[in-house]
Amino acid sequence: MSGAALNPDSWLSQPAHLTWLADEGLRLLPFARRAQVEQGFAALDAEGRIAEGAVAELIHTTRMTHCFALAHIQGLPGYAALVDHGLAALRGALWDETHGGWFSDATRSGGKSAYLHAFVALAASSARVAGRPAAQALLDDAIGIIERHFWSEEEGALxxxxSADWRDEEAYRGANSNMHATEAFLALADVSGDTRWLQRALRIAERLIHRHAAARGHVVLEHFDAQWQALPEYNAERRADPFRPYGSTPGHAFEWARLLLHLQAALTQAGCAAPDWLLADARGLFARACAQAWQADGAPGLVYSLDWRQQPVVRARLHWVHAEAVAAAAALLQRTGEALYEQWYRQFWAFIDAHFIDLRGGSWHHELDSDNRPAASIWPGKPDLYHAYQALLLPRLALAPSLATALAADVTRQ
Known part of the structure; x- marks a missing residue:
């Protein structure tokens, strides 16, 4: 699906802005390289150091492998070896050779989560596009595990x-894991040519967004029981949980808005029916999140979470929320050409530039307090490259295909 014609004055049409995006992406990468440890990639502190005794974690290993694959696809030297290091970890220290699937970290303990396995599929697909030799075997493993254990054809979701041996299932369904599955499925469709992944992504989006979120005025419900009954009081005692916070999470509304547009474009490009509600719901999610989360407590920025009266719960400003907000604004601007999204796009970047980008210490601050000062109550250190790096790449590319494939096509055209 081709996007709308952009105003010549749009930042997305300005060579200087596009160069700034590229330069900021290049600035982030050397900091992230420091995350390499023997068995994968681990969390970095605010100065870009690895804590003594740190172990490789699946979340960082998958995300770094994905991002370094994107860097390699762009022709940046030195990143192929990092992709290969991540692939080796995902087929070695983090892989459960007894039961299949991936451990959450190199201690090889704990259960198997859909959220983390979606990132394995994303990393494998990006490495496949990057042409790394070990990628296809990992991709085959990831698809096999998703098919065998996580995907429910009956539910149309993950x-x-x-448990580690797959015998005990958690009586919970989560929007976050299914959102990242949607992202991964878009990538799997590109690398496999199998449109079944697009249909699965559409079923997830229809359940969580068109059915549940749209019915609540485009507020994303995050937590459900095993029968998909909403759990609005889930984690009421752990309101600042980094993965399953209480209430609504505006950052996920932005992320979903962008993914709906990618899905619509991918379906159209594949010759499949692309429902009109994908664009309508993307607009609704973005509008509601902006209206209720921006300056929700009177200060600039987007708060982390809101209660069901749309009052701030956790007032911290997280970098990933703002990265997803600017990426969603760019996607809606590309899709519609409307000035409203240009205004938000510029406003979000202005805030990121003023408060999150850390030119002295490197990378971006991952968390700010309610006065927009660096903080660490939810996300200590600077372990994440994924959200910021994608926010710098996505505005430069078409809505489909997915990021790695789009980058490869863009490089080929140049």
Whole structure:
């Protein structure tokens, strides 16, 4: 699907802005390289150091492998070896050779979560596009595990988590894991040519967004029981949980808005029916999140979470929320050409530039307090490259195909 014609004055049409995006992406990468440890990639502190005794974690290993694959696709030297290091970890220290699937970290303990396995599929697909030799075997493993354990054809969504031996299933369904599955499925469709992944992504989006979120005025419901009954009081005692916070999470509304547009474009490009509600719901999610989360407590920025009266719960400003907000604004601007999204796009970048980008210490601050000062109550350190790096790449590319494939096509055209 081709986007709308952009105003010549749009930042997305300005060579200087596009160069700024590229330069900021290049600035982030050397900081992130420091995350390499023997068995994968681990969390970095605010100065870009690895804590003594740190172990490789699946979340960082998958996300770094994905991002370094994107860097390699762009022709940046030195990143192929990092992709290969991540692939080796995902087929070695983090892989459960007894039961299949991936451990959450190199201690090889705990259960198996859909959220983390979606990132394995994303990393494998990006490495496949990057042409890394070990990628196809990992991709085959990831698809096999998703098919065998997580995807529920009956539900049209992913089951959430299991014990390490797959015998015990958590009686919970989560929007976050299914949102990242939607992202991964778009990538799987590109690398496999199998439109079944697009249809699965559409079923997830229809359940969580068109059915549940749209019915609540485009507020994303995050937590459900195993029968998909909403759990609005889930984690009421752990309101600042970094993965399953209480209430609504505006950052996920932005992320969903962008993914709906990618899905619509991918379906159209594949010759499949692309429902009109994908664009309508993307607009609704973005509008509601902006209206209720921006300056929700009187200060600039987007708050982390809101209660069901749309009052701030956790007032911290997280970098990933703002990265997803600017990426969603760019996607809606590309899709519609409307000035409203240009205004938000510029406003979000202005805030990121003023408060999150850390030119002295490197990378971006991951968290700010309610006075927009660096903080660490939810996200200590600077372990994440994924959200910021994607926010710098996505505005430069078409809505489909998915990021790695689009980058490869863009490089080929140049």
């Amino acid at each position: 089951r959430e988590s299991f």
